Amino acid sequence: MIISWQSHIGKYLHRCDECGEEFNGRKNQQYCNLKCKAKHNNDLAISRRDREKEMTAGYLRNIELVSKELNGLTNEVVTVSMERLLALGFDPTVPNKRVKIEGDLWYQIGPVSYRPLIESNEVELIKLE
Ligand SMILES: [Zn+2]
Numbered sequence: 001m002i003i004s005w006q007s008h009i010g011k012y013l014h015r016c017d018e019c020g021e022e023f024n025g026r027k028n029q030q031y032c033n034l035k036c037k038a039k040h041n042n043d044l045a046i047s048r049r050d051r052e053k054e055m056t057a058g059y060l061r062n063i064e065l066v067s068k069e070l071n072g073l074t075n076e077v078v079t080v081s082m083e084r085l086l087a088l089g090f091d092p093t094v095p096n097k098r099v100k101i102e103g104d105l106w107y108q109i110g111p112v113s114y115r116p117l118i119e120s121n122e123v124e125l126i127k128l129e
C-alpha cells in the first residue's frame with residue numbers, strides 16, 4: 001500500500017502487504033522483500049488448493065449421495081425432496097454441467113444428473129446409461 005511519494009529520494013513510501021513494515025520502492029511494489037512476496041504467494045496457493053480440495057470433496061459427495069438415492073437404477077427418474085438431499089449433505093453450489101434431457105434442463109455431476117422442481121421443492125434424479 002502506497003503511503004506517500006518521497007521526492008527527495010525519488011521513491012514511494014509503502015507499507016508491506018504481508019508484514020506491515022514501511023519501505024521505499026517503485027510505485028507498483030507491494031512487499032518489502034522477496035521473502036514477504038513469496039510468503040504471500042505461498043499463502044494464496046495454499047488457500048487456492050484448499051478451495052479446490054473442498055470443491056472436489058463436495059463434487060464426489062454429491063455423486064455418492066445421488067447414486068445412493070438412485071439405488072442402482074439407471075435410465076429411470078427417482079424423485080426425492082430437496083430437504084432430504086440437503087440433510088444428507090448435498091451441496092447445490094458445487095459446479096455441475098448443464099445438460100438437456102428430453103428438452104428439460106438438468107444438472108449433471110459425473111455420471112448422475114439432477115433437476116430441481118421449483119413448484120414442489122422436489123428433485124428428480126437420474127443416471128443415464
Ligand atoms: Zn514485508
